[in-house]
Amino acid sequence: METGDYASLSGDIDVDGSSTVFPITEAVAEEFGKLTNGQVRVTVGVSGTGGGFKKFCNGEIVVSDASRPIKASEVQLCSDAGVEYIEIPVAIDGVTVIANKDNTWAQCITIKELDRMWGPDAEDTVMKWSQVRDGWPDDEMEMYAPGVDSGTFDYFTDTVSGESGASRGDFTASEDDNLIIQGVSGGKNGVGYLGYAYYSENADKLKAVEVDGGSGCVPPTDANINQGTYSPLSRPLFIYVRKDAASTPHIAEFIRYFLSNEGQALVAEVGYIPFPQPVYDLILARFENGATGTVFGGENPMGGAVEEVLANSQ
Incomplete structure (x- = not known):
């Protein structure tokens, strides 16, 4: 989407969850809001990864920030509520x-x-x-x-x-x-x-x-x-987006912007590590294809293993 086209978007996006992912999402939300002339309002809360997933599966928010993959109990919580989601790694962190x-x-x-x-x-x-x-x-x-x-x-x-x-x-x-x-x-x-x-x-x-x-x-x-040499405390960070909201224009463009070169620059700007470009290409392909569910199975892959997991899921 050309920068000028963002001005045609409008709507609200409610995000909550990880305090670790918060600085990334906040930075992306602020810049995306500017591109839309303030017509897309992104609210970012901090209730922790577990608290975010509870709100996400209960339908209170459309995007959940997470500093770990979704747990089996949370998968079940979303399933019981009929909530499908797309899992999106966004950066690498070191505890x-x-x-x-x-x-x-x-x-x-x-x-x-x-x-x-x-x-x-x-x-x-x-x-x-x-x-x-x-x-x-x-x-x-x-x-x-x-x-x-x-x-x-x-x-x-x-x-x-x-x-x-x-x-x-x-x-x-x-x-x-x-x-x-x-x-x-x-x-x-x-x-x-x-x-x-x-x-x-x-x-x-x-x-x-x-x-x-x-x-x-x-x-x-x-x-x-x-x-991955800072081991074993290196980990990927995630956002999860509800499948039923992912095709809404302002939400879809927000996710695309998150994964764009501009979004990657913001990841680095707030102190985290962007993935190599081939990893973002795989992540974007999963999003565009509407691939739901978790491919990480509650595990925290290290470094280049993220690309391997994503490639094997295509």
């Missing part, structure tokens, strides 16, 4: 372990140590840094992380502890990543995790802890996340 700027000891951490720190057995037991690794201070950790409705929480716990939702509960939880940033930056013993874009936007206030997934310490960077 970033963050610490306070004054933290001089935690330069790198292993997945096993993350489990020791965040796993369910740690609750009311592993309270001090020295309990995570010998030689670290005998100071009590101040822990902040996404809440249970967050896809980031689901993904981190699944990756670190082997089961989605398997986590200690005695930490300060919030669906607002800015509150996590405030908490971690507010005291020397602050520690937490969140999406890469929120870290990169606040790198002057926070320290990113390198992660050893078994092949040595790797920092979260654009290149490492895109190449």
Whole structure:
């Protein structure tokens, strides 16, 4: 569609869900709104990935932001409500372990140590840094992380502890990543995790802890996340659009704009990693063909595996 043609579009688009995907959708919505001279109004809420899917399957919204693939229970919820959807990966993220700027000891951490720190057995037991690794201070950790409705929480716990939702509960939880940033930056013993874009936007206030997934310490960077070397904490991000709304002109053009070169530039602008162009070509083809359902089956493919999954689904 030529830029001038966008002015013929009008209507509302209600989006809700992941706080991690929110910056991307907000940026796309703002630029798309300008192209339509404000005639398309996109409202973007933040209730967490799980909260977004509940609203999506209940028919309250037409697009759901998600920082993980839809779960089997959510597939069933939508099916029971007669809601068909198109699954659209939009970017790559790296879940970033963050610490306070004054933290001089935690330069790198292993997945096993993350489990020791965040796993369910740690609750009311592993309270001090020295309990995570010998030689670290005998100071009590101040822990902040996404809440249970967050896809980031689901993904981190699944990756670190082997089961989605398997986590200690005695930490300060919030669906607002800015509150996590405030908490971690507010005291020397602050520690937490969140999406890469929120870290990169606040790198002057926070320290990113390198992660050893078994092949040595790797920092979260654009290149490492895109190449899959920041493993196993790299993941794709998604939007889901209702099939019955996807052919509506203003919604269809919004999705196309999301996947366009302009949309990809906005992904990078807000701190996430765009897919290579062949991946976006496959995603757009699925959308144009109206392919419904999930091809990721609740799994989080890494790096180039996204292209493989999509190619095999054609």
